[in-house]
Amino acid sequence: MRHVFSVRIGPVGFRIGSDWRAPIAHLESLYAGYPAPQGGVPDFNVRLFAARPWRRFVRPAVMIGGDFVLPEAAPLPLAQGLLAAEMAMNLQMALGQRHYLLLHASVVERDGRALLMTGISGAGKSTLAALLGARGWRLMGDEFALVDPETGAIHAFPRLVSLKNDAIGVVEAGVPDGRFGPLLAGTPKGDIRHLVPDSAALAAMDRPAIPALILFPRFGFEPAERDVLPSEVFVRLTQASTNYVALGERGFEALTRIVKTVPARAIDYPDTESAIAQVEALWAAL
């Protein structure tokens, strides 16, 4: 491919090839502090390409390809090439990761122990992870928690934090010295802006953490908390995993271990300040 960028995010190496320079230039700048894939051999390949040769120039549209693809992925305009790259990298993980059990969750760490936050899109897991990351926690990732079936530990996957719509302003205000990517307006998911994880998150990204608390946050309600029974945790985490079925018994063992050993709470919150106070209180009470 014409333009290539390789990067390692936590334990996972990627090679991204592109027909255009622009998406690669964005990746080079935003992932500047990241290492290269281990031994120069990436786990996954991502391709950003033009559907027809002339579409490199005329109304350029970025098709998403790679080792693993969905049959009917729609192309994105070149101005959203960075988003295409991020989506394609997530897709490789979601469809191709077979070493770790993947949970669609954000993760922050303190004292070697991990807090997992999972929920539907819009629950605020990326926002909360970004804000906690600026307040004494280590950001481990905003998209996937990587559960090691051998040890039960969580491995970091600190890719760029993907902020959508109203969350962009909230995090810009809450992380004033943060490094942000370009504002991608009018994407299929609305406005998107990426936050670069801070140097502490990158320096510690090879250090796993023991899961200590699972939260199911919900934004837009009066403050409330409830315990979540193991049965409900199990079902919700199977739904939050993209490779639970593919891992077979290993996935079942890894998941039941979490469900049996890690406490879980559901929290409702009206604004991020309230959420952070709730999280700190729950963490202190562990």
Next chain:
Amino acid sequence: MGGAVKDGWLLARALRTPGNTLALDSEGWTALIAMARAEQMIGTLAWRLEGLKVPGAVARILADARASADQGRIAALWEAEAARRALAPTGVKLVLLKGTAFVAAGLRAGEGRSIGDLDILVPRDRLDAVEVALLYAGWEWVKPDPYDDAYYRQWMHELPPLIHRDRDRMIDVHHTILPITARITPDAAGLLAAAVEVAPGLFALSPNDMLVHAAAHLFADGDLAGGMRNLWDVHCLVEQFGTSGLEDRAAHHGLSREVARALRLAAALYGDGATLNLADRLYLRRLTARDGWGRATRPATRLGFYVRSHWLRMPPAMLARHLWTKWRKAPKS
């Protein structure tokens, strides 16, 4: 073997002589792994390279691929067992085809092999009973399109694909190994009669019929998609069972030319080589059309084989009508 090889031969050579991969640099490994994934042979490669002192990152990727293939094997055998239970009341014996048959019989061709759908072969006059039994056991139609459905039933060698509503797995019910419209008519009853029990209640084609089926699928039906994997099957079957009686069996099914070609190409890719004619070289050009990003290359060659596959599948007037109908029904962008 450096990073210079830029097509599917890189994968073929790694499978043929695993030790040679130790000379690969990181770029070579990256290309090899991408190609193996694209050809759905990463599990096979992982099995073949087991025990070699490969670089750490490669060892990790291959270990995951082996674990993944193991899980795929378990799921495929469970699917076969589910079909056996579903068909038990009909008294139709369950004859497995392709990947599931290889793993059920514990064959070398099944080691690390990726397995997608469950393919089975049943007598044509029992198709209705089989269909009812599968629908009753939770399989459902995938293709809601009436033209496709009617086309399958009238002209194909299999029922329209069914998918299980709970397990989300597909089953292809064949009554022979080539479309009815193809010019060659293999002896389907003979295939069933010679099938051997490989596990309690699970049958597979005889080794020679497995080879005939692989050759028929490659050269008398498809556009050679997945051909590197199919020829690896052929290579492993020949290595394990030899070719005694194969010529007669191939002639019996009307597939002598196809079987001979399969043996030559498998030997060229994975064995000790063979004397190739001009057409063989064209086939190899198509089979190895893959680059170090896992991309399909040589579009003109690919298109040629795609057109050929339709030409083989049906007579010209029928082909024209079929393509016209499909074109009119295709979503326009």
